[in-house]
Structures are given as C-alpha cells and as structure tokens.
Amino acid sequence: MPQERNARQRMMQDAIDGQLSEAMARKLVDMLGSDQSAAREYDRLRRVESLLQRAPQQRAPARLAATIMARLAQRVQAETALADLPPETQQVMMLCLSASMMAMMPMMEAASWLVLNARRDPELLGSVMIETIGWMSLVTDALIQLLEDAENRARSEPEIATATLALTPYLLRSMLDYLDELPLKV
C-alpha cells in the first residue's frame, strides 16, 4: 500500500523534526512496536539525523580574507583606471558590449524556443535547461573575459577598442561554431 507507506514515512519524519502531536507520537510508538521493518526504517532515519546534527563546520583557509581584499583592491584600481580612459574609447567599448548583446539575441530566442517546446516532458525539460544554461554561461563568461581584456589593453593602446569592436562578430561566430560541434545530450 504506497499511500499507507507514505503516511508512515511522513509520521517518522515529523517525529524526527519534533513536529508530531502527542496522539500521533503514541500511534508511532505502537506502530514501531508491532512492525519490525518500520522500526528499522525509523532507526536509520534517526541515525542520519544524529549524524547531520554533529556535522562539523569547515573553516575557511587562513589566506582567504587576505586574498579577497587583495583582489578587491585590484578591481578598484582597474575601475579607477577605466574611468580615466578617453571618452571616445569608453564609447567604443560600450558599443562592443551592445553589439555582443545584439549578436546573442538569436541564441536567446533559440534557447527560449527549446525550453517552450520541451516543457511537456519533465525529463526533456530538465536536459534542455541544463544544456541552455550551460551554453549561456559559456558564452557570457567568454564575453566578459574578452571585454575585460580589451579594457585592460585599451588603457595603453586606445585604438585596441576599435579593433575589438571589429573582431567581436567573428569571435561570437567562432564561439557558436564551437557550441555547434559539442555533442547535444538532449
């Protein structure tokens, strides 16, 4: 009887959470006394609870805070340096970003189409979501890296910004080609 089994399990879990009324607790005790398999199951759940209650905290490595503060200092320095870029270079960099976002639109549309078409099948929807989120993450990370590198270089050579703008469509194309070659697991 799956329903009976579910009700029994719910009662055990509620007991472990301390959320069982007195009457239900008595019912559970009676049941555990008369059903050996239920008693074993309850014992296993209590062992899990006991183990998790004692789970030790993992402490951060001693260097963590210092590393983060150093990275923050670098970031603030980089942001200050970017603010010093000539206004034309800043505008070109913004244009690069806009062009990249526009170029990603078809991919976003394709991802939406895939998700909409897969929603009737939970298993397929799960796979499609994993795939599309993975693609998006890959492309977004690559773009962030590209633009950060371009910003850094534009500080010493402002004309680099224009070259980046010209190269952006080709780089996006290459990324899409790379994704195209990945085996689709959906």
Place this chain on the structure above:
Amino acid sequence: MPEIDPVILEWVTRAKSGDADAFAELLYLFQDPVYNLCYRMLGESGEAEDAAQETFLRVYRNLHRYDTARPFKTWLLSIASNHCIDRLRKRRMQLVSLDDEPTAAALALRSNDPTPEQATVAGELSGYIQTLLLQLDEHYRLAVVYRYWYQYSYAEIADLMGATESAIKSRLHRARKKLAELMEATDRFDLEGEDRLADTLSKGR
C-alpha cells in the same frame, strides 16, 4: 526571521560608501560560513575557496542591492549558494565527473583549533558526510546544508530557495531517506564508530 544586527548593518552601510575596513570586518565575520557552504556544495577545497572569493566579490559589487530588512548573512548565503549551483551546472556541462572522492577536510591550524586527534576525527566525520552529501541532487543538498549547518527553519529555507515550505519539507524528507539508504549501503559507519566520533567531537566543543 532572525533579528538584524545593528553592528553588521553599520558595517554594511560603511562598506557601501567604500570603506574597505568595514568590508574587511564583514569578510572576517562571515568567511567561515560562506566557505563551509561552498565546500559542502562543491565538495572540493580548492574550488570552494574560489567560490567563496567570487561570492565576496559579488557581494561587494552588489552591496547597493542589499535589502536591509533581511539579515545580511541570509543574503550573503543566498549569493554563495546561487554561485555554487551555477558552478555545478557548468561542471555538468563540461562533463566533469561528480564521483571523484572528496578531499579530506583540510583544517588550517589556528590557536583555537581542535587537537590533532579531534581534527582527525572531525575530518573523518566531515569527509564521510561529504561523500554522502555529494550523492544528493544539488537542490536537496542545499536544503540539507541550510538545515543542518545553519539551523534555518523550513520557512527560512523556503525563502532562501524560492520554494514553498511544504516543498522544502518534502525535499528534506527525501534527502534524509536517500542518505539513510546510502549509509546502509556503505556500512562503514557502524553505531560504535559513530559513538566514538561523537565522544571525541563533544570533548572539543
């Protein structure tokens, strides 16, 4: 919902206006809970360290978005957990196996650290729990971590994970059932062994 600590709020306000010392205070206070969450979710100390760093950098960038009506720790942990789930998704995308043995707990020696014996036993227990945790689906794992490492209520976990309270309850029930099955399958931890661990750990508390 836990009360808002005025000292933390003061540090947040100062950090928002660019006070690096105030941010450092927040960092020192919350580095352990953030690192622990990353480690429990990702299962590997190097990656957990990277994830904890990235979490704090994101926090710094998004301090202006922090809603001061919510506890800062809750907001911080939600950023850490979202980042860890993103990393796990990317890891799946890159076809990296999740079945690798997690590294044993690497406990840095500090003045208030446990004795070597306690550290070894804590590491053993920690490693064992980690092996079990890594076999849970990431959303189940996160619910377990919030519940047992941070003592959040079902309502708080539901708020953190954007789910209903009954969904979280059901997730935790399934997670505990799965863990019970895994424990039985490994049978490495007999009751006697658990008691020994509990005794040694309780001496360190």
